Amino acid sequence: MLASVLGVVVPASPALAAPGPSFTNPLVGTPNSADPSIVYSDGYWYYVATTWSSRIIMRKSATMAGLKTAAEQTVFTLSPGPGCCTMWAPDLQWINNRWYLYFSAEASPGQGERRTCVLESAGSDPLGPYTYRGILNLEPNGAWAIDGSVIRFNGYPNHFVYSAFRGGEQGLFIAPMSSPTQVSRNGIRISSPTLSWERQGSPVNEGPYAVDNAGKTFLTYSASSCQTPDYKLGMLTWTGGDPMSPSSWTKESTPIFQRSDANGVYGPGHASFVKSPDNTETWIVYHANSSAGQGCGTTRTTRAQKISFNSDGSPNLGVPVRTRTTIEGPSGDSNASSRTVYRINARHSGKAMDVQQPNTDNGARVGQYTYNGNAWQQWQFQDAGSGYWRIISQHSGKCLDVVNASTADGAELIQYTCGSGTNQQFQMVANGSYFQLQARHSSKCVDVPSASTADGVILKQYPCNTGTNQQWSRTAI
Template sequence: MNRYAGALRRYLPALGLLALLSCQDGGKATVAPAPPVVTPPAGSTFTNPLMASGPDPWVYQKDGYYYYMHTTNTNLRIWKTARMSELGSTSSVVAWTPPGSGNAAGNLWAPELYFLDGKWYIYYSAGPAGTDLGQQRTWVLENDAADPTTGTWVDKGRLFSSPEDHWAIDGTVLEQNGKRYFIWSGHNGLDGVQRLYISQMSNPWTLTGPRVELSHPEFSWEANGFGVNEGPEILKHGGKIFLVYSASFCGTDQYALGLLTASATADPLLPASWTKSTTPVFGQNPAGRAYATGHNSFFKSKDGQEDWILYHANSNPNEGCVEKRNPRMQKFTWNADGTPNFGTPVAINAALPRPGGE
């Protein structure tokens, strides 16, 4: 068994317990059934959640369309829509089904889709089929079609920073100062703490140079369940770059978003370029039935005037890190100091204005 699997096994029983509590009528906690996805009235509003299930939601915009993905565990699917507010009524296309065996046959997590150098790429986490999650690594697919829901996806293999080859998930891409970087959550080979790492890319499927640690759990809000920094995502605004990440074990209701900030001209490989916020920037809202809020992405409204956050949450307490997590979105603003203000998770089933241009 992979030597990091022992650390991960610490939370597998907790995951099973939380899932059990959400399913058993006789558990200590009485959990309300998951709310139905309410169809918004015709007109200018929509409601959250966008779908009944959708962990680790990701969206990419190109040529007037939104391309959406989320964790399915068994394959990689792409939803294509002209309106994010209508995501729930959009059908998906299977982009990739893994081989029946091998090092990337199961547990497909957190896919992210990009258009780079004239081709489409999907970065995703996977390992052997089964329950040994300690073998999760990051993998890359390539497609030269104009539309990623068409064409053929080619396996470009595993993405890792040689000679380091440790547990690695939740990869995302940063472009800055004319260079391209990959940021992910991984282990240091010594403990089970999830840290954020960065490495420069020589092409969309190859890392070059050292693996540099940017962040690790330092505060109590990053250590609910156990210490976790994961799900890094990039946001740029007003001469600054923000690395928004998810903190604490995803199976806890306290899963939340943290923030690293750097200048848009700084060298992102230097840890000193980044300043870490001491408090979370987005967290649960029990009154609005939003628990375990995290693993987000960002998009602009079609009219280009609004900034939106897309994230997953559970609709009831103690629902764990499983498929009950559902995708939600809401508009956010900016503070006077230029940092993002994500506000509070909006209550489910509340009528919200659609993104501008929809």
């Protein structure tokens, strides 16, 4: 397992890796794009953000740039038992060989409102499945507590940092964790919005997230009202000693990241941080608006950019980059996946296997089309065991699939969320320098019907034969 979240050790790849594919901000557009959390694990980026709904959705991509068009996959749906109605401010963390997804939500009737909940994965896949593990007991009497994230310290157990109201002010609090799903005591306040730049619109400290560098721990947070263009980032520094002691923290007197009218970026905040695939760079992922009049709603989009560090080790976030500015992707992202990306070529027509339209939906049909270099014509092969492979669309992250697990002649090939079904498993049966793709569940072969050479012909399964319309090659991209 290679997991890249701040505070998790990631084995370094070779130095001087090439930058990843370029992109422009916004990295992810509306509506599910505020309060972003991002991790890199086993050759993929995983992204989750506020939905303001009962659904928690995730995007997966082999490159950071690919998150822009990656399919949204529902990983959990809230019900009146574990929270209801709306979720926001997720935080995805790898702890003790499981993924934990912390999020703010309206809690069940009688349990208070706007609490922090946690999900636990069944295994090592960030996409789950997840089990609801309850509400963190952060505040006395089950009071309001939101925007939480896990923070790690050398020599101390994990802690949970969050935002809450006490004494009429929304500040930052910290609580020690007894396990990934609970804290051992209520939180202690470590910051209040006392400075003028923390009180624009209303006094607010929220959205804490840690950055580790040079053996030091820095805690970024959002300040002022998100309804204003002056929502921004401040920072606390852990000076050593008990993290539960307010004296172990110092606050920067000025903001570290804020609006840039010249670049048309307003209200940048609620950041998370992630290492590049080769572990040589740190990136900030945050939300912002494109006009001063937008506020806390679904107008906010996710942005990303590389950061640097000051001589004292503290993060230097720079200035929010203007949208539509080309940004080179993270170092090592271009060769980050251990799974090579391929074009799959039909022997008889020379055309590429292609997700039609193109489309990220479940059930989108797969056909052949003249190769155009787009991600919906690019595929990865994932070992499914016993000599079979899952064939995964680079565009959607979904698997080549025989519709409805049919064993009938003429059943169409589609893409669908990857699962364990044998209708998503194919054997590569060698035929000279070409191969046939034989479906495990039906023993039938992927076929271009009537040996057509036309663009847009939908692939189907038929009994395997010697025709070149059932023969394929693959070209590494």
